[in-house]
Amino acid sequence: MDAITVQNLTKRFSDLVAVDNVSFTVRSGEVFGYLGPNGAGKTTTIRILTGITAPTGGSARIFGLDIVSDTIRARRQMGIVYETSNVYDDLTAWQNIMFAGELYNVGKQERERRGKELLEVFGLWERRKDRVHGYSKGMKRRLTLAMGLINDPKLLFLDEPTSGLDVQSNLIIRDVLHDLTNRGVTVFLTTHNIEEANVTCDRVAIINKGRIAAIDSPERLKKTIQSVQSIEVAFEKGIAKVLADLPGLPAANEIRKEGDKVRIYTDDPATLLEEIMEYARVHQNRVVSATTRGPTLEDVFIHLTGLSTQVKGGDKDGR
Amino acid sequence: MVDNPGGSQVSAEVNAAWAIAKKDMFIYYIKPNIIVSGLLFPLFMFLAFASGKNVPLGTLIPGLISVTLLFSSSTIEPVSIPIERRTKTFERLISAPVSLHAIVFGESLSGFMYSIGIALAPLLVGIFAFGTGIPHPLYLIAGMLLTALCFSTMGTLFAAYPTESPGDIMSMLNLVRLPLIFVSGTFIALETMPPVGKAISYLSPLTYGNDLIQAAYGHPAYFSPFLDIVMLLLFFFIFQFIAHRLYTKFNE
Numbered sequence: 001m002d003a004i005t006v007q008n009l010t011k012r013f014s015d016l017v018a019v020d021n022v023s024f025t026v027r028s029g030e031v032f033g034y035l036g037p038n039g040a041g042k043t044t045t046i047r048i049l050t051g052i053t054a055p056t057g058g059s060a061r062i063f064g065l066d067i068v069s070d071t072i073r074a075r076r077q078m079g080i081v082y083e084t085s086n087v088y089d090d091l092t093a094w095q096n097i098m099f100a101g102e103l104y105n106v107g108k109q110e111r112e113r114r115g116k117e118l119l120e121v122f123g124l125w126e127r128r129k130d131r132v133h134g135y136s137k138g139m140k141r142r143l144t145l146a147m148g149l150i151n152d153p154k155l156l157f158l159d160e161p162t163s164g165l166d167v168q169s170n171l172i173i174r175d176v177l178h179d180l181t182n183r184g185v186t187v188f189l190t191t192h193n194i195e196e197a198n199v200t201c202d203r204v205a206i207i208n209k210g211r212i213a214a215i216d217s218p219e220r221l222k223k224t225i226q227s228v229q230s231i232e233v234a235f236e237k238g239i240a241k242v243l244a245d246l247p248g249l250p251a252a253n254e255i256r257k258e259g260d261k262v263r264i265y266t267d268d269p270a271t272l273l274e275e276i277m278e279y280a281r282v283h284q285n286r287v288v289s290a291t292t293r294g295p296t297l298e299d300v301f302i303h304l305t306g307l308s309t310q311v312k313g314g315d316k317d318g319r
Numbered sequence: 320m321v322d323n324p325g326g327s328q329v330s331a332e333v334n335a336a337w338a339i340a341k342k343d344m345f346i347y348y349i350k351p352n353i354i355v356s357g358l359l360f361p362l363f364m365f366l367a368f369a370s371g372k373n374v375p376l377g378t379l380i381p382g383l384i385s386v387t388l389l390f391s392s393s394t395i396e397p398v399s400i401p402i403e404r405r406t407k408t409f410e411r412l413i414s415a416p417v418s419l420h421a422i423v424f425g426e427s428l429s430g431f432m433y434s435i436g437i438a439l440a441p442l443l444v445g446i447f448a449f450g451t452g453i454p455h456p457l458y459l460i461a462g463m464l465l466t467a468l469c470f471s472t473m474g475t476l477f478a479a480y481p482t483e484s485p486g487d488i489m490s491m492l493n494l495v496r497l498p499l500i501f502v503s504g505t506f507i508a509l510e511t512m513p514p515v516g517k518a519i520s521y522l523s524p525l526t527y528g529n530d531l532i533q534a535a536y537g538h539p540a541y542f543s544p545f546l547d548i549v550m551l552l553l554f555f556f557i558f559q560f561i562a563h564r565l566y567t568k569f570n571e
Contacts, residue, residue, distance in 0.1 A: 050414050051414070052410070052413055052414055052570055053570065072328065072416045072417065072418065073416075075414065075415065075416035076416045080411075080414050082407060082410055082411075084406075084407040086406060086407035086408045086410055086411050087408070088342065088346060088406075088408055089406070090345065090346040091342070091345060091346065095342075095345065099338055099341075099342050100411070102334055102335065102337075102338035103335050103338055103339075103411070103412070103415040103416075103417065104415065104416060105330075105331035105334055105335065105416070105417075147411075
């Protein structure tokens with residue numbers, strides 16, 4: 001049975017159509033990424049799938065249970081981890097996780113056993129008696145995720161799980177996600193971090209203006225825009241001046257700064273490479289490295305959503 | 320998936336409501352704005368009324384208990400729910416596998432228990448400081464429990480208004496609570512009110528709660544205790560129903 005089945009889902013707020021006739025399925029045991037720019041309809045979709053908001057039209061089923069008519073049974077199958085770490089600052093970590101267990105009607109013994117196990121996994125057991133008020137952002141995030149897992153859900157909704165976290169928290173959360181997927185837990189993940197989706201998700205849906213623009217595995221999505229090619233170049237004297245000069249190269253379509261490197265999009269990598277080497281020779285700014293790249297999931301995202309950050313051209317509709 | 324195998328949905332709802340009430344007790348009972356609004360405000364109201372009256376202070380105890388119940392029971396949720404909206408912990412409640420009725424009841428339960436605890440103060444002061452007798456203790460128990468339940472649910476109802484600021488809800492709530500003191504026979508007897516005042520008093524749950532508490536102290540009652548109990552239960556169910564509808568509407 002599919003974990004999530006969404007058919008013709010629509011949500012209107014007066015004249016605004018937040019979710020517009022969306023259909024997709026999430027298979028059991030799959031990690032499904034839901035990507036989209038701000039205001040695309042991601043949060044509204046999650047609110048419908050978790051039974052907080054009723055859809056204006058269409059239907060959504062969680063393991064075959066209609067989320068509108070069978071809300072409570074459907075919710076028992078799921079854990080929800082919101083983007084905001086919604087923990088109670090005035091309670092201790094232990095009180096927080098016990099409260100989550102009570103809300104999900106997890107029996108006392110099981111609640112305490114799992115609470116201990118989860119706090120240990122997330123590195124919070126030693127601090128369990130401390131009020132959450134004094135926790136770092138990463139610790140609160142880990143506690144939020146632990147609370148979302150107290151009922152050992154078959155389906156986990158994760159909203160921006162690693163956004164803005166420290167390295168330790170990121171690693172712990174990724175390890176836990178890996179473990180969950182190994183155990184066959186279905187994960188519905190929304191994220192702005194496209195690289196995270198690329199390495200974590202079996203399939204991704206890209207939503208834009210309330211509509212699904214594409215659904216497929218990251219690799220297959222990349223193949224749909226195989227024509228997008230680029231060269232990533234690092235220069236010995238840095239890229240400050242380069243950023244102003246390179247858009248003048250005839251074979252360059254678009255320039256993007258990426259850390260201490262520039263990424264130059266082109267239809268003709270061979271010609272572009274020659275132009276770059278000539279530029280470096282004339283300006284006595286040696287090329288330290290140059291790598292040709294195929295399309296990334298971010299390219300797919302930009303291509304499908306019409307977002308663009310290019311230096312050259314100023315065409316908001318992208319490439 | 321972990322579940323309580325022996326537990327029915329009813330026990331799940333009760334457990335969740337109790338968990339919500341306990342959580343509120345830990346977090347909100349000692350917040351300064353709760354103490355001011357729930358404890359100090361009714362006390363000062365009482366002193367203001369008592370100072371202008373030439374009657375033994377002990378006779379004002381039932382009215383003080385009623386006003387204390389009104390303010391203390393309806394104070395927790397208008398503070399806790401907007402704060403939880405702001406911190407997004409309210410999302411945790413409304414996405415849990417329990418009905419909105421359980422959430423509304425759980426929130427009201429914390430106000431209810433807080434209120435009973437606070438109202439014991441004037442009750443004990445009456446007994447030990449003024450020697451006030453209680454000839455009908457069962458009326459007192461029923462009056463205190465039902466009045467607290469009614470107004471804690473009213474507090475939850477007002478807190479449905481989708482704001483993140485407790486002040487917004489307190490302002491609206493005080494527009495209702497303050498007039499209730501004057502039209503419910505707490506410090507001004509119903510018999511002395513003009514017909515319009517009496518008609519309005521019938522619409523106030525405090526009228527019936529106060530009447531039952533006055534009867535418990537052996538003071539003349541305006542209605543029968545049975546009618547007082549029925550009316551308080553009726554108001555409780557109306558508030559619970561409206562609160563459920565409003566939370567459903569404002570979560571859209």
